[in-house]
Structure formats: C-alpha cells, structure tokens
Amino acid sequence: MTIENTDPDLVFHPLKKIEIIVKGDKKQFVADLLDRAGAKGYTLVRDVAGMGEHGFHEGRLLFNDQASLVMFMAVASDDTIRRVAAGLKPLFEKNTGVMFISDAKVVRLEHFLKKEQAQG
Amino acid sequence: MTIENTDPDLVFHPLKKIEIIVKGDKKQFVADLLDRAGAKGYTLVRDVAGMGEHGFHEGRLLFNDQASLVMFMAVASDDTIRRVAAGLKPLFEKNTGVMFISDAKVVRLEHFLKKEQAQG
Amino acid sequence: MTIENTDPDLVFHPLKKIEIIVKGDKKQFVADLLDRAGAKGYTLVRDVAGMGEHGFHEGRLLFNDQASLVMFMAVASDDTIRRVAAGLKPLFEKNTGVMFISDAKVVRLEHFLKKEQAQG
Numbered sequence: 001m002t003i004e005n006t007d008p009d010l011v012f013h014p015l016k017k018i019e020i021i022v023k024g025d026k027k028q029f030v031a032d033l034l035d036r037a038g039a040k041g042y043t044l045v046r047d048v049a050g051m052g053e054h055g056f057h058e059g060r061l062l063f064n065d066q067a068s069l070v071m072f073m074a075v076a077s078d079d080t081i082r083r084v085a086a087g088l089k090p091l092f093e094k095n096t097g098v099m100f101i102s103d104a105k106v107v108r109l110e111h112f113l114k115k116e117q118a119q120g
Numbered sequence: 121m122t123i124e125n126t127d128p129d130l131v132f133h134p135l136k137k138i139e140i141i142v143k144g145d146k147k148q149f150v151a152d153l154l155d156r157a158g159a160k161g162y163t164l165v166r167d168v169a170g171m172g173e174h175g176f177h178e179g180r181l182l183f184n185d186q187a188s189l190v191m192f193m194a195v196a197s198d199d200t201i202r203r204v205a206a207g208l209k210p211l212f213e214k215n216t217g218v219m220f221i222s223d224a225k226v227v228r229l230e231h232f233l234k235k236e237q238a239q240g
Numbered sequence: 241m242t243i244e245n246t247d248p249d250l251v252f253h254p255l256k257k258i259e260i261i262v263k264g265d266k267k268q269f270v271a272d273l274l275d276r277a278g279a280k281g282y283t284l285v286r287d288v289a290g291m292g293e294h295g296f297h298e299g300r301l302l303f304n305d306q307a308s309l310v311m312f313m314a315v316a317s318d319d320t321i322r323r324v325a326a327g328l329k330p331l332f333e334k335n336t337g338v339m340f341i342s343d344a345k346v347v348r349l350e351h352f353l354k355k356e357q358a359q360g
Contacts, residue, residue, distance in 0.1 A: 010326055017340055019193075021163050031291070041292020041338070043261050043311065045165060045285060051151070052161020052231070071163065073259075075340055085227055086130055098161070098231060100137055100195055100224040104340040107325055111292070111338060139313075141283050165285060171271070172281020172351070191283065205347055206250055218281070218351060220257055220315055220344040 012105035015112055016081040020072040020088065021050060022097040027070050034074055037083035038114055042074040075104050075112050132225035135232055136201040140192040140208065141170060142217040147190050154194055157203035158234055162194040195224050195232050252345035255352055256321040260312040260328065261290060262337040267310050274314055277323035278354055282314040315344050315352050
C-alpha cells in the first residue's frame, strides 16, 4: 500500500481486520472474546443471512438457509487477532460461523490498541 | 501478513474475498453463480443502500439514490473468484452493481474449498 | 494477488477501499465528503451498532453502547482515499467513528475513477 502523505499527522498504520459471522445467540460470546483478547471496540452488522454447509447429518449435507446471523468487524494488533481466532476455534467446531482476516490500515492507532501497545 | 503461530492448528490460509453489491432482484442470480463457481457459502447483508452513477440518460447523469440493494460476501479460491467475476460481468454491463476483490485469510480451509481443492 | 486472466477483458485493477463507521446523524457529512473527494459512489449499510470508547469524561471511559451507526464503503484511487481520510480527521477528533483502509481490486476501473483519472 503506497498512500503518500505529506501531512505528518495523516499516517496509515497497518493492523489486522477480522470479520466474524455467527448466529445471533453467540453474540455475547464473541463480544466478550473480543474484549478479553484486547480489541478496543467493534462494529456489529445485524440482519445478516448466511448460506453454507454446517455439518453432516445422516450422510446428508445440511444447509443453513438464510439463518439469522450477525457480523462483527474489529481491527486490532496481530496478537489480539490471533487470540480471537484461537478463542473462536472451539465455537466453530460445533456451530455455524466463519471468520476472515485481512490487512487494514487506520489513521488513529490509539483507537485500536490498548495503551501499552500503542506506546510500545 | 505475519501472524505468527505456535499453535500448529491455527494456520491462516490465504484466499480471496469477494464483495458483490447488487439490486435485491438480482439476489438469486448471484447466489446461483456463487454456487456454480464453486463457493461453499456466502454471507448476505440486507438493508444496504447505494449511491452511484448508473448510466447516462439524455446527457445527464442519473443517480441511483438509495436503491434497495444486497451485499454478498464470499471467500474462495482464486479460480472460484475469477469465475464469479466473469459471470458478473454481463450483469454489470446492464445493471447497477459493483464487486470488490481483496485478500483474506481463513483458519479452516475446508470450509471454503470444494473437497478436491482442499486436498490438492 | 495473483488472479491469472486469459480473458483480456477481465483485468483486476488495484484501488483502495475505505470503510467508514459513523453515527447516523453524520451520514450527510460523509456522503458530501466522499463526493467532493472524488469517489464515484458508495455503499451504505444501515442498522449497524458499535461498541468502543469515545473519549474521557471526568477521568472515566465512556462507552458507546450499541449506538445507531451507519457504515460507508467506497473504493477509489489512493488520492481520493487520502482526501477522505484527511476530511474525516476533524470529525473523529470530536465524534464517535472509525475508518479502515485496505487494498481491493475491481474489474471496471471506470466505475470508480473520475473520467480524467481513468484515462490517465
């Protein structure tokens, strides 16, 4: 990413973005996990539907047609995102859900990192 | 992307993410295309609005003010995403809509690839 | 990103994607900013909630619990995205809100760039 900045205040800091899509009844679990893992906030998109296989039942694929889901978006350090991913793994072994990780840049680093990380 | 993993089960696999924004009445077309192209699932965000030019009419730009749209998100292999993009091209030549492609990482590769791809 | 194309019409052009999350009452400000900065359109996701600290009040963190927010998504040139980021900075100094910038690819460059940019 090459966004040139002549304004020294407009620096783009690299972080990781995670998008997590889970059933509505797992919302609190994910919110707590993000908090414990060190994320300083999140965005929640409601009224999300999903389609995908979520396991086998008597040899047939069950499809999860348009289930009511929520999508979390959070941006944080690599360490925080890794902790979130590790915490979601057992959830996803038994429940519908996916997560995507990507690179993102932010302007105000202190809004996404705990105080000690932003200074370090 | 450098997420270090000491947990060998927590590997981040690189895939492509596609976001597709179309009018609500094109929802089934896109869902079928994703399926045929090899995507194993998708997330659908409803209650999406869009603003953009969608053609010229008698020399004036027509704006598509706050039309009712849906947004699809899907993560899949390069080949699948390329097939989706090729399949959307004729739609976008006549209709409102956009698609964005980006890099994303996932933990559970088998949730995003058809069986032969995940093994290959 | 290595999406191989044998179809010469299916070229993936690199641009920047910006996601902006603000309170609903700042919607018009952001829409106008995107327009002035050179974005040719945007996608708006309504019914978005957010959780995060948004300032100190008498030494205590205030949390913005589930406020009603909107999320803008726009894809444009580096220059446009930098102008949008610069224009949002004063807003974010006083108000709840975040923005993320990431790399994205599009097929139809002319849908995202002003005429002179697409030709240049």
